[in-house]
């Protein structure tokens with residue numbers, strides 16, 4: 172562990188320097204890593220692990236679109252690609268990467284393959300934390316570990332190919348073999364993490380559900396829509412409203428924040444902008460803070476989990492989600508966005 176000062180708070184984290192890939196390979200050299208599920212995280216983690224030299228197999232339903240996707244990605248039926256149960260039987264480490272709702276359905280089947288000494292791996296604290304709702308209760312003689320990349324599986328793969336990495340959290344719920352810590356860190360490094368920070372299953376799921384409903388996805392769409400509507404109502408064109416709400420943020424300002432922080436982005440804007448932003452951010456904070464409090468309480472009460480399980484367990488859950496995504500896509504703001512993207516010089 173390296174002790175790093177995060178804004179005055181000391182935290183022990185794992186870096187790639189102190190736990191290099193060779194060490195990860197050594198730790199996992201006798202393991203078969205079975206990736207169950209090939210949706211978004213499945214491909215990212217499986218391909219990164221394979222390219223890093225680990226022994227990986229995929230478990231996926233035959234005659235599904237994702238089975239074909241796995242073949243297209245280079246997995247070979249009967250060699251590295253199997254039906255779910257066969258892969259679970261062969262794996263010594265089972266990475267449970269079905270959707271969180273799908274994990275509930277498969278659990279009674281998967282459980283049978285968790286023989287003593289194996290490791291059960293999650294990328295979310297969901298199934299274990301909300302066990303009253305999921306019934307996911309692992310046997311006592313397996314390791315139960317977590318690596319949660321802080322970003323989409325798509326970015327995990329893209330950043331790996333670009334020689335970069337997403338940060339991940341890791342956690343140990345159960346150490347039955349005495350090897351859980353080495354196993355989980357080696358897997359975290361193997362899937363292509365930047366640095367790893369420790370958490371527990373409950374903190375992981377509470378923070379993750381808050382983040383995705385909050386600033387990362389829910390809140391950001393909410394404030395975009397609010398500002399866009401106010402500009403449109405006051406007679407601004409879609410072009411002006413979209414550029415001033417989204418395009419400038421993603422193309423110009425967020426890359427500056429990513430590179431060197433908020434104050435540096437501010438410092439690269441006009442003093443007029445700086446004065447206004449420094450005055451107004453506190454008002455936005457005060458206005459949204461009660462909503463974040465409500466959100467966190469809803470997560471902690473298990474209400475967000477219940478809603479997610481109910482809506483993602485119906486046979487037509489995918490169609491229903493796609494319908495709502497279509498509504499978003501077809502809104503004036505995001506249609507304006509599509510037109511603006513086409514006009515970017517690199518797309519012309």
Ligand SMILES: NC(=O)C1=CN([C@@H]2O[C@H](COP(=O)(O)OP(=O)(O)OC[C@H]3O[C@@H](n4cnc5c(N)ncnc54)[C@H](O)[C@@H]3O)[C@@H](O)[C@H]2O)C=CC1
Nearest residue numbers: 208209210211212213237268269270273276294295323324
């Ligand atoms: N999407 C992401 O990038 C991230 C996901 N996670 C976590 O990783 C895990 C996997 O998430 P995703 O990759 O988004 O999953 P996903 O929604 O893409 O689904 C993965 C696979 O599960 C299959 N599936 C669903 N229900 C099934 C069932 N009843 N039986 C068999 N297969 C079934 C789907 O067909 C798909 O191939 C979850 O715990 C999620 O919270 C964590 C970080 C980011």
Ligand SMILES: CC(=O)[C@](C)(O)C(=O)O
Nearest residue numbers: 320321322323324379383
């Ligand atoms: C990409 C990620 O980390 C999320 C937003 O938490 C998720 O997809 O669940």
Ligand SMILES: [Mg+2]
Nearest residue numbers: 295379380383
């Ligand atoms: Mg999430």
Ligand SMILES: [Mg+2]
Nearest residue numbers: 320321322379
């Ligand atoms: Mg997340």
